[in-house]
Amino acid sequence: MNYTAQHLPSRILTTNNQEYLWFSGTSYLGMPHHQGFRENFIKAFAQYGTSWGSSRNNTVRLEIYEKAEIELAKFAQMPAALTVSSGMWAGQLVCNFLQKPDTQFFYAPKTHPALWNEASLKPQEWERGLTYAEWTLKIGEKVKECPAQNIVICSDSVGSPYVEDFDFQWINHLPEDKNITVVIDASHSFGVNHSIIQSLNHSIIITSSLNKAMGMTGGVIFSDAETLAEIRKFPMFAGASPMMPALLETFINSIDYFHEQRQKLMENIAYFNAQIPKNTFLDSIENYPAYCTHQSGVHEFLKENGIMTACFPYPTATDLPVTRLVISALHLEEDLEKLVEVLKKV
Structure with a gap:
């Protein structure tokens, strides 16, 4: 299912009169909102x-x-x-x-x-x-x-x-x-x-x-x-x-801002990684903000609990759908804690 938005998502996405924590996209440093x-x-x-x-x-x-x-x-x-x-x-x-x-x-x-x-x-x-x-x-x-x-x-x-x-x-x-x-x-x-x-x-x-x-x-x-x-x-x-x-x-x-936002991003990644279980179903790499899984139902479960991720086949329409969860420099500790809490229930 596709959604439309009337504003640029930051930490929060509002769509179809619903508000979600936004853990998607590729704006890793959050510069459009800086x-x-x-x-x-x-x-x-x-x-x-x-x-x-x-x-x-x-x-x-x-x-x-x-x-x-x-x-x-x-x-x-x-x-x-x-x-x-x-x-x-x-x-x-x-x-x-x-x-x-x-x-x-x-x-x-x-x-x-x-x-x-x-x-x-x-x-x-x-x-x-x-x-x-x-x-x-x-x-x-x-x-x-x-x-x-x-x-x-x-x-x-x-x-x-x-x-x-x-x-x-x-x-x-x-x-x-x-x-x-x-x-x-x-x-x-x-x-x-x-x-x-x-x-x-x-x-x-x-x-x-x-x-x-x-x-x-x-x-x-x-x-x-x-x-x-x-x-x-x-x-x-x-x-x-x-x-x-x-x-x-x-x-x-704005070069200094880019360096500052990257530092915030690294801190958010480290904080999130310290909270999630070691045997998580999410695949990730060191010091990188994207987390992925092919496990079915994850995107839907997160959405039901107020968290929006991406889930679509790529690069072609016949490829296996990927649930992709992205942390940005804009997220607060409370956002990451909410995400961890929901992930533990998947």
């Missing part, structure tokens, strides 16, 4: 308005984009950044840029549709049915056997919607004599976890939505400055509208 962030946005909005209706490569350019990209790169501890209109477009732009003649794409299990192209819709036989851990044991040898001149390997940074921790040590075991680019969609981890994925021998490109933990409509690509300079020349970048400039000004003026 008072200082909102005040900074109002000031930036007064300066920049609703949008910049121009190509980033046009004759006249707004300097806020380059300024914000420098700060985003520092925030992510990456060499350089390039912003775009959405996380989905960040992934599609990168994959189209890398789709050159004599190129073979490989896809890790659970890779987000943002990185899909025609190759991903037809997984290779050896990839079918593998877990992520099983896939990592095979990818090095498969790349070594691949005759293509260019290799692109795509993966998410963390399992979603069903949460799973991904180990990227496999990157360090890829053949050194191949032209390999690793593309990682970090949409569900950027702003929450600052683990940096690096490789001494191969190119790394990280794409991310800014509309999850960061609370801004837009996307970003992280890589070395030379690679991003080439992407800037690509027609699909030059012909696309950029993200809202007021949000980038807001980011620059």
Whole structure:
């Protein structure tokens, strides 16, 4: 069953004349409700308005984009950044840029549709049915056997919607004599976890939505400055509208708030983890705000007790429904205690 809301949920969701504790969504840091962030946005909005209706490569350019990209790169501890209109477009732009003649794409299990192209819709036989851990044991040898001149390997940074921790040590075991680019969609981890994925021998490109933990409509690509300079020349970048400039000004003026909210989120996660039973049916990973289960009836039981989570098949309509429970920086201890109390009765 789907619900509609007339306001942006924070800790509380009101829908169909019912009030629920809201434990869903991807606004992990709660930035859209942060008072200082909102005040900074109002000031930036007064300066920049609703949008910049121009190509980033046009004759006249707004300097806020380059300024914000420098700060985003520092925030992510990456060499350089390039912003775009959405996380989905960040992934599609990168994959189209890398789709050159004599190129073979490989896809890790659970890779987000943002990185899909025609190759991903037809997984290779050896990839079918593998877990992520099983896939990592095979990818090095498969790349070594691949005759293509260019290799692109795509993966998410963390399992979603069903949460799973991904180990990227496999990157360090890829053949050194191949032209390999690793593309990682970090949409569900950027702003929450600052683990940096690096490789001494191969190119790394990280794409991310800014509309999850960061609370801004837009996307970003992280890589070395030379690679991003080439992407800037690509027609699909030059012909696309950029993200809202007021949000980038807001980011620059709110960096301390992001760090403060992340600290609150980590404290909420630790508090919740200390309360739930060790043998809980919820699957989770360390220092991460999402908890998942395929156990039937959980979403409905929580809803009956005043707690709203997400439960829907993903990424396709035929996939098994996932009940996904999300803690945010906005939750109070009393909210977490209520959640624990109900979970113990499931």
